[in-house]
Amino acid sequence: MNHLILGLGIVLNIPYIKAQNPQFRQLYAQRHLTNPALVGLGSLNSEAASRITSGTKAQWLGISNRLYTQTVSFDSPVKKNNTSWGVSAFTTDLNSGADKMSKYSHFSGALTYAYDIKINAYQLKLGLTTQFSSFSFGKDQFLWEDQINQANTGFVNPTTEPLNKITRNTVHVSAGALLYGKKGFLGFSAYNINQPDISFYGDGVQNLPLNLSIQGGTKIYTSPTGTEIIPSFNYLIQQQTVLGKQESVHSRSIMFNAKRANFRIGLGAQNTQAFDRQAWSINYYFGARYDKYYFAYSNDWNVSLKNTGVPVTHEFSLIIFPYTTSPNRKYNPFPEM
Numbered sequence: 001m002n003h004l005i006l007g008l009g010i011v012l013n014i015p016y017i018k019a020q021n022p023q024f025r026q027l028y029a030q031r032h033l034t035n036p037a038l039v040g041l042g043s044l045n046s047e048a049a050s051r052i053t054s055g056t057k058a059q060w061l062g063i064s065n066r067l068y069t070q071t072v073s074f075d076s077p078v079k080k081n082n083t084s085w086g087v088s089a090f091t092t093d094l095n096s097g098a099d100k101m102s103k104y105s106h107f108s109g110a111l112t113y114a115y116d117i118k119i120n121a122y123q124l125k126l127g128l129t130t131q132f133s134s135f136s137f138g139k140d141q142f143l144w145e146d147q148i149n150q151a152n153t154g155f156v157n158p159t160t161e162p163l164n165k166i167t168r169n170t171v172h173v174s175a176g177a178l179l180y181g182k183k184g185f186l187g188f189s190a191y192n193i194n195q196p197d198i199s200f201y202g203d204g205v206q207n208l209p210l211n212l213s214i215q216g217g218t219k220i221y222t223s224p225t226g227t228e229i230i231p232s233f234n235y236l237i238q239q240q241t242v243l244g245k246q247e248s249v250h251s252r253s254i255m256f257n258a259k260r261a262n263f264r265i266g267l268g269a270q271n272t273q274a275f276d277r278q279a280w281s282i283n284y285y286f287g288a289r290y291d292k293y294y295f296a297y298s299n300d301w302n303v304s305l306k307n308t309g310v311p312v313t314h315e316f317s318l319i320i321f322p323y324t325t326s327p328n329r330k331y332n333p334f335p336e337m
Contacts, residue, residue: 022057022069022092025283025298027215027234028336029317030055032073032088032112034215034234035189036127037178039112040077040084042337043330044292044321050076052320059313068093075112079325082116084125108133122181123331129174133208135198136167170196172208184218185333209239217257217335227260230335249274255283257335262289264296264336279304287317287337294319294337 024030030053031038042051052074059067075086092106114127147155176189191211199206217232231254238249255268264287272279280303287296300313319337 022071022090023234023236024055024057024069024071024317025300025313025315026055026285026287026296026317026336027232028334029053029287029294029296029319030071030073032075032086032110032129033071033090035176035178035187035213036112036129036174037114037125037176037187037189038334039075039086039114039127040116041125041180041330041332041334042075042077042321043332044324046330046332047324048077048326048328048330049321049324050074052322053317054319055315055317057313057315077116077325084114084116084127086112086114088112104135104137106133106135119179122179125178125180127176127178129176131172131174132169133172134167134169137200166200168198168200170198170208172196180331180333182331183333184216186214186216188212188214211236211238213237217333219333225260227258230257230259230333231255232257232335247275253283255335259335262294263287266298266335270300285315285336289337292321294321296336 023033027034028038031041032053042049052072054072055070057069059069069090069092071088071090073086073088075084075088077084087110089107089109091108093104108131110129110131112127112129114125117124117126147157147159149156172192173194174189174191175193176187178185178187180186189212191213192208193210195207195210197206198208213234213236215232215234217230219228219230221229233252233254236251239246249272251270251272253268253270255266257264257266259265265285267284268282270281270283281300282303283298283300285296285298287294294317296317298315298317300315302312
């Protein structure tokens with residue numbers, strides 16, 4: 001399994017992306033956004049445990065636009081069988097202009113079910129998520145053509161645009177599979193399988209795109225003092241449509257993780273390719289656990305020569321382990337808590 005994971009990492013160039021399904025840099029802290037099959041795999045002191053997780057990501061703080069993403073979730077294995085369940089929500093807000101008011105917002109709530117199957121020395125876990133999403137634009141934050149007065153000197157007239165149509169609600173389905181053992185894991189996820197229509201004006205103009213990713217990692221070194229080195233990768237492809245043109249967006253990331261006792265650190269790089277352009281960034285995170293609480297911070301630095309105006313991204317995660325669900329030893333090959 002270790003050779004398979006490392007081989008896939010080399011061949012696929014190790015990718016990663018952000019889109020309508022927000023991805024956090026700390027993939028295995030915000031697991032419900034990485035792969036539905038990761039739900040219910042929390043562990044505390046080598047025992048299976050439930051998790052309450054929250055995350056905040058702040059982007060573009062150095063320019064007039066500010067994009068904020070926040071998420072909160074709860075997931076837990078079921079004590080008496082091989083199932084797990086989770087509930088989660090996340091929001092995205094784009095604040096722009098001098099007034100810093102929201103011009104775009106997105107809310108999603110999701111329910112996830114997962115089932116664990118033992119296969120020799122490994123576990124195969126399958127997950128399914130049903131998600132409700134609401135997309136909306138700040139109706140008071142836009143200027144419309146029919147607001148311009150006859151002298152073309154200003155936006156003073158009331159608009160007749162149907163402002164009630166700039167909110168769209170939809171339901172979408174996602175699924176994932178994960179093969180894991182004591183030292184490694186390999187997963188595949190598919191978000192927005194049904195690709196629902198999210199057009200504001202006219203049906204079928206825009207659909208929520210299918211989002212496919214493969215992720216994995218393996219422990220390659222354990223020191224005599226217990227420090228573990230775990231390289232991990234995530235590769236994501238998403239079909240985007242801009243001005244009627246379709247093109248696949250590819251994003252690649254690799255992270256070298258280290259963990260020892262209650263401490264976690266990681267250093268990695270990301271490349272995203274879309275519409276004949278590429279962007280690069282380097283990133284790091286560090287985290288620490290005290291008792292039932294884990295806190296982590298991560299940072300992305302843009303190093304793309306063609307996109308040097310994009311500033312750093314900040315991300316914070318908090319995990320609480322309210323209770324353990326089984327005294328049996330639990331595999332924990334994942335780099336983060």
